[in-house]
Amino acid sequence: DTGVSQDPRHKITKRGQNVTFRCDPISEHNRLYWYRQTLGQGPEFLTYFQNEAQLEKSRLLSDRFSAERPKGSFSTLEIQRTEQGDSAMYLCASSLVGLNIQYFGAGTRLSVL
Amino acid sequence: DQQVKQNSPSLSVQEGRISILNCDYTNSMFDYFLWYKKYPAEGPTFLISISSIKDKNEDGRFTVFLNKSAKHLSLHIVPSQPGDSAVYFCAATSGGSNYKLTFGKGTLLTVNP
Numbered sequence: 682d683t684g685v686s687q688d689p690r691h692k693i694t695k696r697g698q699n700v701t702f703r704c705d706p707i708s709e710h711n712r713l714y715w716y717r718q719t720l721g722q723g724p725e726f727l728t729y730f731q732n733e734a735q736l737e738k739s740r741l742l743s744d745r746f747s748a749e750r751p752k753g754s755f756s757t758l759e760i761q762r763t764e765q766g767d768s769a770m771y772l773c774a775s776s777l778v779g780l781n782i783q784y785f786g787a788g789t790r791l792s793v794l
Numbered sequence: 795d796q797q798v799k800q801n802s803p804s805l806s807v808q809e810g811r812i813s814i815l816n817c818d819y820t821n822s823m824f825d826y827f828l829w830y831k832k833y834p835a836e837g838p839t840f841l842i843s844i845s846s847i848k849d850k851n852e853d854g855r856f857t858v859f860l861n862k863s864a865k866h867l868s869l870h871i872v873p874s875q876p877g878d879s880a881v882y883f884c885a886a887t888s889g890g891s892n893y894k895l896t897f898g899k900g901t902l903l904t905v906n907p
């Protein structure tokens with residue numbers, strides 16, 4: 682069991698560039714969540730997949746953000762035209778249907794210069 | 795509006811003593827509560843949870859208490875160890891919310907040798 686894996690761990694980009702993050706959930710987990718954490722705050726929900734279907738998106742997820750989970754396995758989160766306010770830790774978590782416990786990856790820290 | 799509140803940003807205790815971390819919530823729909831522990835540069839790690847049908851759950855040195863009428867829960871760690879030093883997040887969820895987690899801002903626990 683390799684746990685939830687996120688790549689890259691760190692990303693530094695210039696304002697206006699596009700970035701993409703990847704999350705590989707625990708293999709048998711069919712639910713996948715993305716959260717964002719800024720300094721001094723707890724993680725905040727962004728979006729949620731059950732298998733390949735994206736079932737909920739937070740109002741925090743502007744139209745510059747898009748997430749996919751093709752074939753219900755790994756997921757990608759893309760941010761287009763990055764802004765300095767996008768600088769944060771992006772966390773991925775997975776769980777099994779029917780169970781409340783989510784297991785988190787180590788996160789991707791994004792710095793927008 | 796903050797639906798999950800951790801009013802103590804930090805707590806310092808002596809090794810061997812009890813650590814008590816507190817959490818309040820406002821949303822009556824929450825029916826499952828979790829505590830996560832986070833070390834710097836790592837993702838949150840699940841620690842212990844409790845369903846709203848219970849008022850206590852114990853796992854080794856960790857016990858979570860839930861007072862539904864007061865909308866309050868607490869995490870007790872006894873005896874505290876230096877390795878327990880981390881940020882502790884309280885989180886809440888419900889089936890009606892697709893099980894997404896709503897987090898507090900966290901409490902930094904420091905256990906002094």
